[in-house]
Amino acid sequence: MASGESGTCRCRASGRGGRMPLTFGSHTRLLVVAPHPDDETISAGELIQHVQQAGGEVEILLLTDGDNNPWPQRWVERRLWVGPAERERWGRRRRLEVGQALKTLGVRPEALHPLGLPDMGLTAWLRFHLDALLEHVAGRLSTFQPTHVAMPSLGDRHPDHGAAHVLMRLALAHWTDSIPAVLTYLVHGRDPREGEVVVLTPGLRMHGVKLAAMEAYASQMALSGERMRALADRPEQFRKIRALRREARVLPWQLATIRQPWLTLTVVDAGGARSFRGSAAPVTASPGGGVVLDLAPPPPGSPRFAKLHMDLRSPWIFDRWGWSEI
Ligand SMILES: [Zn+2]
Incomplete structure (x- = not known):
C-alpha cells in the first residue's frame, strides 16, 4: 500500500481484469462482518487499519460470540463436560477478547456491534428467523451507510461463514440506499475464484499491529496458536464482487x-x-x-x-x- 494524496490510500487488486486500485479516504465507511470473534482480525486486521489511516470509519458486525467452541474450552479450562452455563461463560470471554483485539487495531469500542446469535447456528437462523435477521441487519446498514462491506466468502466451508455471506447478500440486495463494494474473505477451505482479487500490499507496521491484536485471543491461541498465527500472517486478500448477482442456473x-x-x-x-x-x-x-x-x-x-x-x-x-x- 502506498499513501496517496489528500489522505487517500491505495491497495492493489489483480485478477482477470488486471490491476485495479481500491481507494480509501475520509469518505470510506467499512463494515466488517465477522461470524466469530477473531475473524475480523485474521481477515481484515490490516484493511481496518488502512481505512482508519485514510480517515475513514470502521464498524464491526459480530454475529456470534463464538460460544460453541468446545475443544479449545476443554483444553483451556481443563474440563470434559461443557454445558450451557460453560458455553455462555466462554462466549463472554471471547467477547472481551474481541474488544481487546479491536482496541489494539485502534477501533473504538462503540464500533463493535455484537448480535449474540448462536455459534454454529447461523444456518438454522437463516432457515427459521430470516425476516427478523434481515430487518436487524438492514437497520445496521441504514445507520452506518457503509461504502465497503468485508464479509466471508460463500465458498467458506465453515457453516457460519457461508451463512453469514448469504445473510449479508440478501440484506444488501434489500437495502436500496446505495451499493457498497463487497469484499469477501476466506478463512476455511478453497478460494472460490469468483470476482477480482484484491491483495493488500503489506506494510510492516500494520502487519505487526495485526499480529499483536491476534494475541488478545488467548482462548484460541492456547490450542491452535500456530494455525491462528499462520492464518493471520497471510497477505490480506479479498475477492471483490462486482455485480451483486451472478447468472448460474x-x-x-x-x-x-x-x-x-x-x-x-x-x-x-x-x-x-x-x-x-x-x-x-x-x-x-x-x-x-x-x-x-x-x-x-x-x-x-x-x-x-x-x-x-x-x-x-x-x-x-x-x-x-x-x-x-x-
Ligand atoms: Zn469464524
Whole structure:
C-alpha cells in the first residue's frame, strides 16, 4: 500500500481484469462482518487499519460470540463436560477478547456491534428467523451507510461463514440506499475464484499491529496458536464482487447426490427459506446438462442461494457441499 494524496490510500487488486486500485479516504465507511470473534482480525486486521489511516470509519458486525467452541474450552479450562452455563461463560470471554483485539487495531469500542446469535447456528437462523435477521441487519446498514462491506466468502466451508455471506447478500440486495463494494474473505477451505482479487500490499507496521491484536485471543491461541498465527500472517486478500448477482442456473451437485434421503436442500432468497428432504427436492435434470431448481424465480432483485447439507448433529463441523448461488 502506498499513501496517496489528500489522505487517500491505495491497495492493489489483480485478477482477470488486471490491476485495479481500491481507494480509501475520509469518505470510506467499512463494515466488517465477522461470524466469530477473531475473524475480523485474521481477515481484515490490516484493511481496518488502512481505512482508519485514510480517515475513514470502521464498524464491526459480530454475529456470534463464538460460544460453541468446545475443544479449545476443554483444553483451556481443563474440563470434559461443557454445558450451557460453560458455553455462555466462554462466549463472554471471547467477547472481551474481541474488544481487546479491536482496541489494539485502534477501533473504538462503540464500533463493535455484537448480535449474540448462536455459534454454529447461523444456518438454522437463516432457515427459521430470516425476516427478523434481515430487518436487524438492514437497520445496521441504514445507520452506518457503509461504502465497503468485508464479509466471508460463500465458498467458506465453515457453516457460519457461508451463512453469514448469504445473510449479508440478501440484506444488501434489500437495502436500496446505495451499493457498497463487497469484499469477501476466506478463512476455511478453497478460494472460490469468483470476482477480482484484491491483495493488500503489506506494510510492516500494520502487519505487526495485526499480529499483536491476534494475541488478545488467548482462548484460541492456547490450542491452535500456530494455525491462528499462520492464518493471520497471510497477505490480506479479498475477492471483490462486482455485480451483486451472478447468472448460474445449474446446481453444482449431481442429481443422485441431491436425491439422497439423508440430505437436505435449503433454498434461501428474499421470499424466505425453504428446506426439502433430498428425495423430495424440487430439482430436475436439465436437457442442457446439470441439475436445475424447479421453483418459481426469487422476488425481483433478490439473489438466491441453495445449500446441500445433512440436517443432523455431527462432530465434523465443516460443510461438505456448502452453498451455491443460483
Ligand atoms: Zn469464524
